[in-house]
Amino acid sequence: GSNSDAIHSTLLHGKYELGRLLGQGTFAKVYHARNLKTGRSVAMKVVGKEKVIKIGMMEQIKREISAMNMVKHPNIVQLHEVMASKSKIYIAMELVRGGELFNKIARGRLREEVARLYFQQLISAVDFCHSRGVYHRDLKPENLLLDEEGNLKVTDFGLSTFSEHLRHDGLLHTTCGTPAYVAPEVIGKKGYDGAKADIWSCGVILYVLLAGFLPFQDDNLVAMYKKIYRGDFKCPPWFSSEARRLVTKLLDPNPNSRIAISKVMESSWLKKAVPKSLLGN
Numbered sequence: 001g002s003n004s005d006a007i008h009s010t011l012l013h014g015k016y017e018l019g020r021l022l023g024q025g026t027f028a029k030v031y032h033a034r035n036l037k038t039g040r041s042v043a044m045k046v047v048g049k050e051k052v053i054k055i056g057m058m059e060q061i062k063r064e065i066s067a068m069n070m071v072k073h074p075n076i077v078q079l080h081e082v083m084a085s086k087s088k089i090y091i092a093m094e095l096v097r098g099g100e101l102f103n104k105i106a107r108g109r110l111r112e113e114v115a116r117l118y119f120q121q122l123i124s125a126v127d128f129c130h131s132r133g134v135y136h137r138d139l140k141p142e143n144l145l146l147d148e149e150g151n152l153k154v155t156d157f158g159l160s161t162f163s164e165h166l167r168h169d170g171l172l173h174t175t176c177g178t179p180a181y182v183a184p185e186v187i188g189k190k191g192y193d194g195a196k197a198d199i200w201s202c203g204v205i206l207y208v209l210l211a212g213f214l215p216f217q218d219d220n221l222v223a224m225y226k227k228i229y230r231g232d233f234k235c236p237p238w239f240s241s242e243a244r245r246l247v248t249k250l251l252d253p254n255p256n257s258r259i260a261i262s263k264v265m266e267s268s269w270l271k272k273a274v275p276k277s278l279l280g281n
């Protein structure tokens with residue numbers, strides 16, 4: 001439409017040239033962009049400010065960006081800089097070219113060895129962030145990208161506080177994604193531990209990778225929440241017994257007894273070596 005044409009012709013601060021749309025999330029669009037000075041390609045996340053962004057929000061986003069620049073990790077998308085126009089916020093970040101892990105699962109469940117490789121990388125990224133006090137709070141296959149070698153990169157990290165503000169302020173509320181990855185204590189809104197909530201989401205992701213479908217599903221939202229509260233799911237028969245044990249520990253509805261990330265890293269299922277040649281197919 002005319003709006004996106006306007007975006008495409010934008011020369012951001014005379015610095016970036018915006019190209020094609022790479023992806024769309026709950027409240028942002030991400031475009032291919034090129035830094036005109038260096039020639040480097042980046043991913044540019046464009047967020048409409050609308051009226052929801054109060055005074056002071058920009059400072060908060062900048063703080064988040066600098067925090068993110070402190071969590072450099074091979075499995076986390078690096079943020080470069082943040083810019084703003086009158087109506088929009090632009091976040092330049094590392095470009096990841098292989099698409100979402102979501103698209104891979106959409107073609108069917110993964111072999112256990114392949115799922116292990118992705119999960120090892122996810123846990124490594126999440127553990128790194130937790131050790132630095134950064135919590136994602138929106139881990140799901142749409143936010144896990146694959147580079148050209150098949151390496152997993154977590155995106156959206158550290159911006160979760162900001163995105164939650166937008167959601168609570170009602171922006172694009174109806175297009176808010178499925179709550180299928182959200183921990184029971186988060187639904188309960190009684191306050192929660194960000195680390196434990198992330199671990200739950202990792203459990204849902206591991207289940208989805210191995211099963212090809214969600215652990216908690218129901219056309220009725222209330223019924224789905226009930227299943228999440230109870231931790232009411234079944235592992236399909238093709239899960240190995242070790243995978244079953246790990247998924248069950250991750251999807252413990254009680255955050256206090258849920259497995260800690262250090263124990264996930266020590267688990268026999270995760271620690272098995274996998275040939276890297278399995279990736280990139």
Ligand code: ADP
Nearest residue numbers: 023024025026027028030043094095096142155
């Ligand atoms: P939202 O916060 O609205 O969910 P995201 O940051 O998740 O927005 O970006 C939306 C989509 O854009 C992602 O699901 C992905 O497909 C694509 N995307 C996000 N970051 C990158 C990136 N660094 N490189 C390539 N594509 C990306």
Ligand code: MG
Nearest residue numbers: 025026143156
């Ligand atoms: Mg997203």
